[in-house]
Amino acid sequence: MRRIAWISIKSFGLAAIVLAMGAGLAAAQTPAKPAGKSQNACINCHQNLPGKLGDPVKKFKKDVHAQKGITCVGCHGGDQTSSNFAVIKSKENGFIGRPKVTDIPELCSKCHSHLEYMRKFSPSIDVGQLSSYKTSVHGKLLAKGDTKVATCASCHGSHGILPASNAASSVYPPNVSETCSKCHSDTNYMKGYKIPTSQHNDYLQSIHAELLMVKRDLSAPTCNDCHGNHGAFPPTVNSVSGMCGQCHVNNRNLFDKSPHKKAFGALRLPECAVCHSNHKVLRASDKMVGDTPPSVCVSCHAKGSKQLQTAANIRAQLEGLKNVIGQANNKLESAEHLGMEVSEAKFNMKEARSALIKVRTEIHTFSFPDVKKKTEEGKKVAEGALQAALAAIQEFHGRRRWVIFPIVLTIFLAGALYLKLREIEGNDRNRG
Ligand code: HEC
Ligand code: HEC
Ligand code: HEC
Ligand code: HEC
Ligand code: HEC
Ligand code: HEC
Ligand code: HEC
Ligand code: HEC
Ligand code: HEC
Known part of the structure; x- marks a missing residue:
């Protein structure tokens, strides 16, 4: 039966x-x-x-x-x-x-918050997801009964959950922005909330996304590197420098000591994001500094102000250094073309180029003397290389003079010999 x-x-x-x-x-x-x-x-x-x-x-x-x-x-x-x-x-x-949506975090965490149980599977696994989640905007709103926010299953799935290190996982770094954008880019879904829905679109245009998603450089950030995996919080205006500074340590250190740290704090401006944006971070360019657009400085400092004078001076330093580097590169190339040995000077140019990179970081002091000091170091190296190239070119021309002299002499002697032979020949004919 x-x-x-x-x-x-x-x-x-x-x-x-x-x-x-x-x-x-x-x-x-x-x-x-x-x-x-x-x-x-x-x-x-x-x-x-x-x-x-x-x-x-x-x-x-x-x-x-x-x-x-x-x-x-x-x-x-x-x-x-x-x-x-x-x-x-x-x-x-x-x-x-x-399971009810509001029960999911506790459901997953009956295991994931259980240290002894989890350590049996993986001695190093973190068991703090639930406590972080509870501090997030998602967790706080869920506790109030908002079931549209992300729970564990929205980001990880409920069946087919994979380790974060698996390239097919919804939380593998290059896939994260897509996972968050399921909700955050859906204007209809997010209608009731007072936040923009442009984060993913903006992020896709950034240098960070280009590195992570196209070049597969896992050191570039995606959503959770800036917002936390489980703590999904919007950084407060005065924590942005610390957040970007996890990776851009030197920029952070210089910015934090600069006059802008305090000034931006008082005005509640989001630090690095003021000049670089938060999601659409583009590759930096020297045009960002100076006293004319598209410099970022002109958006706050008035025409003719001493701050814009500083901006112009900093730009002039940059252009000056680039100029010497350009000249040195040109002359080194010419010298090499002539077959002269300039490898040491060429090697030294590495130092000049790295000085240029350091100057671009030093800009975050927004101090002309500091930028000038770093620029001078680079200029000295590049000027040294330029002199070496010029000397090599001069040496080549000098050598040519010495090479030409024996040739002219040989031609002269050959000519004289020829004339002499003709003279002897003529004498013989006359005789005969
Ligand atoms: C003999 C068949 C059968 C077995 C055995 C069975 N299920 Fe189901 N299950 C169903 C059917 C049919 C439904 C849809 C109707 C319903 O909700 O009861 C369902 C529904 C469900 C649902 C969705 C409930 C909802 O509210 O939408 C879950 C979850 C589930 N089953 C889990 C399990 C688990 C876990 C087991 C084993 C412990 C199990 N099922 C064993 C037939 C089965
Ligand atoms: C807003 C999306 C989001 C939510 C909600 C979320 N996670 Fe995660 N989770 C992630 C991301 C992203 C990673 C990957 C971190 C990485 O790259 O190392 C991750 C990693 C993990 C890991 C791997 C270990 C670790 O901590 O890095 C576990 C386990 C985990 N989550 C469990 C949970 C549990 C349990 C919940 C619910 C309490 C939850 N997650 C909620 C996005 C989320
Ligand atoms: C790691 C935890 C976990 C395991 C293991 C798990 N599920 Fe689920 N399951 C969930 C969660 C969470 C949901 C609710 C999904 C949601 O609301 O989006 C769910 C939903 C479901 C549903 C309802 C689907 C729907 O869309 O209505 C069914 C049926 C189901 N599970 C069956 C199973 C079966 C069968 C197994 C074993 C093969 C299984 N589950 C294993 C966590 C799990
Ligand atoms: C019955 C206990 C249990 C439950 C319930 C459970 N998990 Fe797990 N989970 C584990 C174990 C054990 C592992 C494997 C840990 C390891 O070996 O690293 C794991 C692994 C994971 C991983 C991979 C971690 C990594 O290494 O990146 C994720 C993500 C994850 N679980 C998410 C969830 C989510 C989301 C839920 C709820 C829908 C859930 N788990 C429910 C026990 C559980
Ligand atoms: C299931 C949909 C969903 C998913 C998936 C999701 N979120 Fe959310 N998120 C929301 C909702 C709804 C809110 C509440 C909006 C608000 O703050 O008013 C929110 C709020 C936030 C906030 C706070 C915004 C603010 O200023 O109030 C941040 C930051 C955030 N999410 C980041 C993320 C990140 C990062 C991911 C992916 C790792 C993610 N979210 C995945 C639905 C989702
Ligand atoms: C490089 C760091 C960084 C990355 C990557 C990043 N964010 Fe943000 N995000 C920020 C900063 C900084 C703010 C706050 C800016 C402010 O206070 O004005 C912010 C704000 C937000 C907010 C609050 C509403 C808003 O737009 O101001 C949400 C929601 C959000 N981000 C979601 C995301 C999602 C989803 C992704 C991935 C597609 C993402 N973020 C990637 C740095 C980042
Ligand atoms: C998880 C690490 C990480 C975080 C967090 C991060 N970045 Fe980046 N960022 C990178 C990497 C890696 C590069 C590529 C460096 C390179 O190729 O020179 C990069 C490149 C940049 C560039 C372009 C540099 C250039 O040479 O033109 C700018 C500008 C930038 N980031 C600003 C920011 C800002 C502003 C924040 C915070 C809102 C931030 N980053 C957060 C890792 C990070
Ligand atoms: C007041 C505007 C301003 C603020 C605030 C600012 N930057 Fe910049 N940043 C610039 C300018 C201008 C450049 C262009 C340098 C160049 O290419 O000449 C730049 C260049 C960069 C670069 C590329 C050069 C390098 O150092 O590798 C990175 C990365 C960067 N900034 C990160 C940051 C971070 C992180 C913060 C916050 C701690 C920050 N910036 C705050 C104006 C700013
Ligand atoms: C978002 C607005 C904003 C931007 C963009 C900005 N600044 Fe400022 N800056 C300020 C504020 C506010 C102060 C503090 C009050 C003051 O000195 O005007 C300040 C102070 C300064 C000072 C210190 C003046 C002193 O006497 O101590 C210098 C130098 C300066 N900025 C240069 C720059 C340069 C160079 C740029 C472009 C790379 C720039 N600023 C971009 C708002 C801005």
Whole structure:
């Protein structure tokens, strides 16, 4: 009898189950495929169910939890070993069905916040996700009953969860911005909130995204590097420098000591993001400094002010250094073309170019004397190389003079000899 019922369930699929259950057949009589200790009643039945009821089984095959031997009951509760549907899905066995959105963080964290349990699988795994999450804007709004915010499952998925280091994971760095943008770029979904929905679009145009997503340089930041993995918080205006400074250490140190740190704090301006933007960070250019647009300085400092004078002076220093470097490069190339040995001077030019890079960082002091000092160091090296190139070129021309002299002498002697021979020949003919 049981066997026949099972076959009919299998062949009539979901409709049959629902009908059978709806027809008031006691759940106790609804048989599941007999499941031994090693079998999984949940999978055996759900793998034959359509759509949303069957998909979890397919996705779960490659899930990190499945790999660790965790099964459906790890999250949903229930008894996978029973063959009795009522027992399988009884409340007494902890079956929760589909978890409510507001319950998901606690659900995942019954394991993920449990230090001893988690350390059995991975001695170094972090167990702080829930406590960070609770401090995030997402976590705080969820606690107030807002179910549109991100929970663990919005970022990681619920079935098919992969380690963050797996390139196919939704939280693998180049994939993160797409994961966040599911909600944050959806103007309809975010309509009730008073924040822009342009972050992902802006980010995609940034130098950071170009490095991370096109060049696959994992040292460039994506959303969670600036907002935290689980703490998803908007940085407060006076923490931006610290946030960017995780990676741009020198820029941060100089900026923090500059007059702008205090001035921007008082005006509640977001530090680095004022000049570089937060999401659409572009490659820096020397045109950003100076007393004419597109310099960023002109947006705050008045024409003719001493601050713009500083900006112009800094720019002039930069152009000066670039100029010497350009000249030196030119002359070194000419010298090499003539076959002169200038490898040492060429090597020294590395130092001049690195000085130029340092000057661009030194700009964050917004102090002319400091920038000038760094510029002079670079100029000295480049000027040295320029002199070496010029000397080599001069030496080449000098050598040529010495090479030409014997040639002229040889031609002269050859000419004289020829004339002499003709003279002797003529004498002989006259005689004959
Ligand atoms: C004999 C077949 C069968 C077995 C065994 C079974 N399920 Fe189901 N499950 C269903 C059907 C049919 C539905 C859809 C109808 C319903 O919600 O009860 C369902 C629904 C669910 C849902 C969604 C509930 C919701 O509220 O949307 C979850 C989650 C679930 N099952 C998990 C499990 C787990 C975990 C196990 C093992 C402990 C399991 N199932 C065992 C047939 C089965
Ligand atoms: C790591 C925890 C976890 C495991 C393990 C897990 N699930 Fe789920 N499952 C969830 C979460 C979370 C949801 C709710 C998803 C949501 O609301 O977006 C869910 C939802 C579901 C649903 C409802 C789908 C829907 O869209 O209505 C079904 C059915 C289901 N799971 C079945 C299973 C089956 C079968 C297994 C074992 C193969 C399983 N789950 C393993 C966490 C898990
Ligand atoms: C807003 C998106 C988001 C939410 C919400 C979220 N995570 Fe994460 N999670 C991430 C990202 C991004 C990473 C990858 C971090 C990295 O690159 O190292 C991550 C990493 C992890 C890791 C790997 C170890 C670690 O901490 O780096 C675990 C485990 C984890 N999350 C569990 C959870 C749990 C449990 C919750 C719910 C309490 C949760 N996550 C909520 C985005 C999220
Ligand atoms: C039954 C316990 C349990 C539950 C419930 C659970 N997990 Fe896990 N999870 C683990 C274990 C164990 C690992 C493997 C840890 C390891 O070996 O690094 C893991 C690994 C992970 C990883 C990969 C971590 C990494 O190395 O990058 C993520 C992400 C993750 N879980 C997210 C979730 C989410 C999201 C939920 C809730 C929907 C959840 N887990 C529910 C036990 C659990
Ligand atoms: C399931 C949808 C969803 C996903 C996925 C999601 N978020 Fe959110 N997020 C929201 C909602 C809704 C808010 C609340 C808007 C508000 O703050 O008023 C929010 C708020 C925020 C805030 C605070 C904004 C503010 O100033 O108030 C930040 C920062 C944030 N999310 C970052 C992220 C990052 C980073 C990711 C990806 C790692 C992410 N979010 C993924 C829905 C989502
Ligand atoms: C390089 C660092 C950085 C990256 C990468 C980044 N953000 Fe931001 N984000 C910021 C800063 C800084 C602010 C706050 C600026 C302010 O206070 O004016 C911010 C603000 C926000 C806000 C608040 C609303 C707003 O637009 O001002 C949200 C939401 C947000 N970011 C989401 C994201 C998402 C989603 C991504 C990935 C697509 C992302 N961020 C990538 C630095 C970053
Ligand atoms: C997780 C590390 C990380 C964070 C956080 C970060 N950046 Fe970057 N940033 C990089 C890397 C790596 C590069 C590429 C460096 C290169 O190629 O010269 C870069 C490049 C840049 C450039 C272009 C440099 C150039 O040579 O033109 C600017 C400007 C910049 N970042 C500003 C910022 C600002 C402003 C913030 C904060 C809102 C920030 N970054 C946050 C890692 C980071
Ligand atoms: C008042 C405007 C301003 C502020 C504030 C500012 N910068 Fe800059 N930044 C510039 C200018 C101008 C340049 C252009 C240098 C060049 O290319 O000549 C620059 C260049 C850069 C570069 C590329 C050169 C380099 O050092 O590698 C990075 C990276 C950078 N800034 C990061 C930051 C970070 C991080 C902060 C915050 C701690 C910050 N900036 C604050 C104006 C600013
Ligand atoms: C967002 C507005 C803003 C931008 C952009 C800006 N500044 Fe300022 N700057 C200020 C404020 C405010 C102060 C403090 C009050 C003052 O001295 O005017 C200040 C102070 C200074 C000072 C110190 C003056 C003193 O006497 O101590 C210098 C120098 C300066 N800025 C140069 C620059 C340069 C160079 C740039 C462009 C790379 C620049 N600033 C971009 C707002 C800005």
